[in-house]
Amino acid sequence: xxxxxxxxxxxxxxxxxxxxxxxxxxxxxxxxxxxxxxxxxxxxxxxxxxxxxxxxxxxxxxxxxxxxxxxxxxxxxxxxxxxxxxxxxxxxxxxxxxxxxxxxxxxxxxxxxxxxxxxxxxxxxxxxxxxxxxxxxxxxxxxxxxxxxxxxxxxxxxxxxxxxxxxxxxxxxxxxxxxxxxxxxxxxxxxxxxxxxxxxxxxxxxxxxxxxxxxxxxxxxxxxxxxxxxxxxxxxxxxxxxxxxxxxxxxxxxxxxxxxxxxxxxxxxxxxxxxxxxxxxxxxxxxxxxxxx
Numbered sequence: 001x002x003x004x005x006x007x008x009x010x011x012x013x014x015x016x017x018x019x020x021x022x023x024x025x026x027x028x029x030x031x032x033x034x035x036x037x038x039x040x041x042x043x044x045x046x047x048x049x050x051x052x053x054x055x056x057x058x059x060x061x062x063x064x065x066x067x068x069x070x071x072x073x074x075x076x077x078x079x080x081x082x083x084x085x086x087x088x089x090x091x092x093x094x095x096x097x098x099x100x101x102x103x104x105x106x107x108x109x110x111x112x113x114x115x116x117x118x119x120x121x122x123x124x125x126x127x128x129x130x131x132x133x134x135x136x137x138x139x140x141x142x143x144x145x146x147x148x149x150x151x152x153x154x155x156x157x158x159x160x161x162x163x164x165x166x167x168x169x170x171x172x173x174x175x176x177x178x179x180x181x182x183x184x185x186x187x188x189x190x191x192x193x194x195x196x197x198x199x200x201x202x203x204x205x206x207x208x209x210x211x212x213x214x215x216x217x218x219x220x221x222x223x224x225x226x227x228x229x230x231x232x233x234x235x236x237x238x239x240x241x242x243x244x245x246x247x248x249x250x251x252x253x254x255x256x257x258x259x260x261x262x263x264x265x266x267x268x269x270x271x272x273x274x275x276x277x278x279x280x281x282x283x284x285x286x287x288x289x290x291x292x293x
Contacts, residue, residue: 003075092121094111097134104244110287131198134147137156146266168262172254233253243255
């Protein structure tokens with residue numbers, strides 16, 4: 001006796017009409033009629049009689065209705081208890097790739113909450129370039145990743161994280177622009193620049209400034225901003241970067257945001273075709289809930 005058939009039976013008993021019951025169950029009327037007929041045949045008893053265009057339960061039907069309600073209540077209670085039990089014993093590891101960004105603070109808060117709720121869960125964070133992180137994500141070495149747009153993420157599920165990433169120019173405190181609070185497109189023309197090695201970022205920057213990349217004086221490229229801070233300090237060049245990647249640095253540098261403002265989203269991504277553990281799925285649901293709050 002299938003749970004599905006008991007649900008069909010109880011819905012017909014409640015609606016007293018096959019057509020209305022079928023609509024409620026989101027199946028066709030002929031399908032439901034056939035299912036009820038086959039159900040009666042398998043039980044070798046008549047469950048309904050038709051009177052005045054309505055279906056009424058027979059004595060056997062009344063008996064089954066009481067038992068069906070008990071069975072479905074027990075089934076629902078069992079499913080809920082199993083879900084609660086699974087919640088209490090979540091364990092395993094969450095592996096996350098993360099770029100240097102403002103949104104890393106949000107990720108840290110979510111991990112703190114996850115560990116508090118499920119003490120047996122552990123995590124591994126891999127820091128690197130977007131290209132390195134995406135490669136590991138594709139190979140299944142990471143469960144998810146925090147990336148900065150623009151990025152090639154069409155083949156992933158994504159959640160947009162709350163903090164916008166602000167782009168600007170990282171200069172030495174002895175740079176001739178250090179007295180300024182912002183930088184315009186005109187300011188960077190002719191200036192020695194150190195840019196991201198990612199083509200998408202350079203394209204976005206050129207679109208912001210309205211100039212061709214060939215018109216810029218790009219003296220070097222980097223994958224991690226940490227590697228070029230000393231070059232900026234020594235006035236070798238000014239680096240195009242996001243505020244979140246340098247906000248905690250105590251070096252002799254200053255971050256000047258671009259005007260007009262140039263911002264991008266930070267996103268949490270995971271493979272569309274990937275198989276996620278219960279622990280990772282729970283963590284993603286926790287983040288989804290936090291973003292909707």
